[in-house]
Amino acid sequence: MDQQVKDKKTAIMDAALKLFTERGFHGTSTAQISKEAGVATGTLFNYFPTKEDLINSLYFEVKGKLSRRMGKDIQAQSAFQDKLKKLWYNLIEWGLNNQDDFLFVGQFCSSPYISNYTREEVMKEYVFLHDLVEEGIASGEIRDYSGGLIIGMFYESSRTVVNFILSSGPEDKNKVIEDGFRIIWRGLAKN
Amino acid sequence: MDQQVKDKKTAIMDAALKLFTERGFHGTSTAQISKEAGVATGTLFNYFPTKEDLINSLYFEVKGKLSRRMGKDIQAQSAFQDKLKKLWYNLIEWGLNNQDDFLFVGQFCSSPYISNYTREEVMKEYVFLHDLVEEGIASGEIRDYSGGLIIGMFYESSRTVVNFILSSGPEDKNKVIEDGFRIIWRGLAKN
DNA sequence: AGCACTAATGACTGATTAGTCAATCTTATA
């Protein structure tokens, strides 16, 4: 697959990501995606056999990118609180710097167009989170709540902060990010 | 508007709520909604001039019901922590006992089909939350974070807990609900 | 230049869409 080809495929995915997020899956026609990407309608179907294949590919790619960004430099931190703080900043940074991706994930993470296969493949990249939480519980730094609950609360808190920053105007971004971490850390920490 | 009429309108709204949630707005045809509701396609358009009017009516009604449930018996509590706890249980109970409504709100609260007018009308019923938060900050029981951030974190935490309970199998429901409150309370409380 | 192969095209199709409307049915009142 040379550069030309990759460009067209990428253009289609970029256009689809933007339009799906703005107008929904069924609200976006393949003709609109092709037009926005600057290719013919037939070209889209060369790369993605169906519209559902297209959104599954998008989901796989975006969620994969997120998992890699999330985990970046975590292990470079020694203290557990610093690991969690690094995770927090990674999540927020990803959301603020990749708004299309952020909104896409929010809208389609529990949508019926994403196949169970795609969902399971993506899930594999997130197991490290459970290990991290177990580490914190074992060392006594966070309280012994259900791992799934802790991960859910942490992740959704980061999404709340990003959404709040994106929708609120002139508030101090960095203060909101720090306050958000204080809230979730105090909520989970033992002391 | 007699009982008969109300029944048809209600049947249409119930069917639409269920189908929109399951298949999305554009993924659900007006013909499907009519069939599910047991009425003719024309009847739907007697009550709702367009498909968008239908989803806006749904949003208005469901969000209105939520705001009334949320605020129920709050003022009967004297301690601030009890008010917040009552709010928490109201939210969780609503989510668990009205799953269609819960999922509908999750999917369409930031969707482009809901008009700004509808959104603003609905927002009016939620101002009491800001007063409540101000009360807690003023009395020194919760920390002085941005009101919008506090409300967002609290609300999304409740959604996380409901989602976690709905998706996780045999875990102890009541423990999860209590743990969830502990997390958000410790996160916000001053001591 | 000539050949072989793949990428790209867009006119086309059968199916489906939101919304209409003339005709029919229901109900309330007298």
Add this chain to the structure above:
DNA sequence: TATAAGATTGACTAATCAGTCATTAGTGCT
């Protein structure tokens, strides 16, 4: 029972949909 007003119907339409495929354009090799 007779009448009028409003509620209900579903066949219908113009527009749009996802996906196809015969044709054309582009590329690399000899």
